[in-house]
Amino acid sequence: MHLGLDEPVRECQYNQICTRNSSPMETLSHKKKRTPRRKWQIFPGRNRFYCNGRVMMARQTGVFYLTLVLIMVTSGLFFAFDCPFLASNLTPAIPVIGGVLFLFVLGMLLRASFSDPGVLPRATPDEAADLERQMDAANGSSGPGYRPPPRIREVVINGQTVKLKYCFTCKIFRPPRASHCSLCDNCVERFDHHCPWVGNCVGKRNYRFFYLFILSLSFLTIFIFAFVITHVILRSNRSGFLNALKDSPASVLEVVVCFFSVWSIVGLSGFHTYLISSNQTTNEDIKGSWSTKRAKNNYNPYSYGNVLTNCCAALCGPLHPSLIDRRGFIQPDTPQPLSHSNGSGLYPSTQNHTHMAAATPLLHSDPVMMGRAGPPPSGKTSLGGPCSSLAPSQPSLPSSMPGLGCAGDMLTLRDPDAHCHHHHFVSPEEMPSPLGPSSLVLPFAAHGGHLNPAQLYDPASQDSLHEDSVRGLVKLSSV
């Protein structure tokens, strides 16, 4: 079965950053008249980009719009109905301070939502191959047994041993404090949490904006709450309580919204103030990474020792630049990171190991999907012609092995209807085309195939990435 390399990948209708052609190299050689494409257009994570790459958000942004609407409607009602009375009867400073607070809240929210949280770009094929070689060499020949090599590096930071885990999706050893967000499918530096209210991950680059957002929002909420109550009381003194409510009906809505918001937002601000002062992330706090319950001499190696330095470091420290260069133009010679969610990121040149490596995250997550979705449709093993030389050593997943060299199609083979709304999966009709670039890989994959199956399924039981993918899949499937 031979498929031409020039056959373009049909555009995936759901994925707005899905590319049209099989590889950027062909794009640039055949169609020089086209404007050069920017890197955000082939970004492998599950993010949305707007304004030609200037704005970067998570895929699910519904709750962000809710946040925006709540803030704007409540503040709008405050300025329209309560402020005239308060300005004339108390002081005009009230709407001014309210206005400044409102603008600051909005600015911080937009900054936290639209900026890159500190995404780590995925490894280039050469890097991934180099790491795989190092890990194979380090672990030596583990024989024919399927004992998995550990994919963990230990490093001592400030006297505390920290484990660096290997990320199967991004093909890198995660730096300390980094974590892989299953919703955005990116490794994020100093990962705090994924915030649906903000519509983005909160990480190294946007943590201060997030913190200032919730802090200023708590002030704004308390401010509006207090002054709306003042307004109603002053009116009631003049004309009675019921008349006061009739004269300014919006106040009731504002009080209700603010009352319920105050508890959660002020609580969250307090929690994050504690985290900042102890220089921890939400992720670390939830896992109890530095808790003394784990080990007696467990301590946080990143803390500077005193509260003030920790706060200054988090809020006033240097602002790191974005590592993903989303608005840069794609250079034809620049190696692009591996992408398993669409076929466009795969380069057909001599990348035997790396294509094998590209297949691993898919197979790694297969046991998860098998468990959720049931057995894969048996009719879709038609792609398996050349791939069947990779004799499956795990008979429980028969159709997974044929896909070993066809990285981008793996998910299509086992994408039953229940998961059809996972937008980043290529639909089954588009299966033949992505095989183009990967058809070269199959002969190489056949050689390397016997090495990898053992390694492929190992960390599934141990890696928390596995849990993350499960959680991510459950969340996505519940939408």
Next chain:
Amino acid sequence: MLEYWRNRWGGWNTSGETEFHNLQELRHSASLATKVFIQRDYSEGTVCRFQTKFPSELDSRIERTLLEDTVKTLNTYYAEAEKMGGQSYMEGCLACATAYIIFLCMETHYEKVLKKISGYIQEQNEKIYAPRGLLLTDPIERGMRVMEVSVFEDRGSSGSSLSSSATSGGSAQR
């Protein structure tokens, strides 16, 4: 000013493009044999530092001290970029006070140091590495994960023996 805007809004490829042209020239006469990666050193936490351990694949290509000096200089540059002192606090407070709008007009201290770094790497490539058939890639183009050293072999010269020693060095590295 225009240059500044082009840099800010058009990605950081301006210095990368220059390097790309150098790479083009190198590639006309040489072919890429292998790539050696210098990994990050996390022993001091999350600050950006690269390992100063000399990769054995480059034993035959360059003197140890030259590469180690380059890596150490780069480490000091990164330390300067991420230093938390009076200047960075001032910048942070000023930025917060202006709701970060000031960064539309001004470069952050980190970005300024990154420019210095790319200039330094270019200079090192021209003076030291390109004559030895090597090319350093700016770590920012690899997401600050690794420092990539591309090893080139001359086409049509005694490249075959050199490339075989490079690859055998690579497999025997651990």
